[in-house]
Amino acid sequence: MVLVRDGAAYLAWQVHATGDDARGPVDQIAFVDAGNGGVLRSWDNVKTAAAAGTGRGFFNGSVALTTNQLAAASYELRDPSRGGQYTVNMNGKQGGNGAIFTDADNAWGDGTLANAQTVGVDAQYGTAMTWDYYLTVHGRNGIANNGAGAYNRVHYGKNYNNAFWSDSCFCMTYGDGDGRTFNPFDSLDVAGHEMSHGVTSRTSNLTYSGESGGLNEGTSDIFGAMVEFYAANPNDPGDYLIGEELYKSGNNALRSMIKPSVDGASADCYYSTIGSLNVHYSSGLANHFFHLLSEGTSMGSPTCNAADTRVATNTTRTLTGIGRNKADRIWYRALTVYMTASTNYAAARVATVKAANDLYGSASTESAAVAAVWTALNRP
Ligand code: ASN
Ligand code: ZN
Ligand code: CA
DSSP, X not given: XXXXXXXXXXXXXXXXEEEEETTEEEEEEEEEETTTOOEEEEEEOOOOOEEEEEEEOSSSOEEEEEEEEEETTEEESEETTTTTEXXXXXXXXXXXXXXXXXXXXXXXXXXXXXXXXXXHHHHHHHHHHHHHHHHHHHOOOTTTTSSOOOEEEEEEXXXXXXXXXXXXXXXXXXXXXXXXXXXXXXXXHHHHHHHHHHHHHXXXXXXSSHHHHHHHHHHHHHHHHHHHHHHOOTTSOOOSEESTTSBSSSSOOSEESSSGGGGSSXXXXXXXXXXXXXXXXXXXXXXXXXXXXXXXXXXXXXXXXXXXXXXXXXXXXXXXXXXXXXXXXXXXXXXXXXXXXXXXXXXXXXHHHHHHHHHHOTTSHHHXXXXXXXXXXXXX
């Protein structure tokens, strides 16, 4: 057939591709140039009909889910209202592709881990809350700001105690945890954390080592916490802890933004060799900055004496916070407008002050608070 594009005519083949690739189910129509094999036009052929479903998650309780209706009693865990983001069941595998969750009555999971859909509910809901958070708060249309949804792979491997974002598949992967110490790894803050790695890679692209690596990790913790606050789910209320829902028992968390050093490894303060820590520990300073900028010292967060390195010991200084919503806007603008791959903590101070100046004015309380917090953390 002949395809006309931009006023030029091409001899083209129409191709209908179906099956699975690394991204999951594929159903695509493409026009391929008969001369050189290049794709002239293509679009997804997956039929979408948004339907109002319900889910019962392990962490999040009863939640509303927008799903995709395929036929009279046939639904899939795909959200046409949020970029088509969907969730597949890896069913214990680490390689290959999982199958998208399907259901006959559009009521997903039962709140227990005996039901394989339950973890899928938490993942799909976490992805929806992350989508809504970025769109509503920051005007960002998906991780790549192009309206495209990512997808989730749950029940990955056996006893897998982690979750991770991958730029190459534009997807999230969640382990089930070992069932002894850990629950499945798809709590709201972890979902927000992991998908925020995608946002960072599409914006500043902070290099994942040294001080920029700490800023990359801190950015994910900051926005992960903000996703949890945004969702305002009574089963997992917002806090300045990361991963507190993951532990099967005890008062524990992966990380604290209030006093990062409570984990025995994270940095509360700036010091000259902070960049040699693992990025999940050098992030402590970014997390501590965000907490103090939000809440000041009102929640008992210590600041730093001149001689402090990893652990903050000043419990007498008073700082006044500007509220987490303003701190959030400042960090997002710093990340997306001023930070680059090589930004270090000194440059992060400059970036956040500039962002606060843009948003609130250079003589504003907010701008002064940003500078005061960095100074109180030994990053003048
Ligand atoms: N869950 C970890 C993280 O997002 C995986 C990793 O070490 N990159 O930081
Ligand atoms: Zn991370
Ligand atoms: Ca949390």
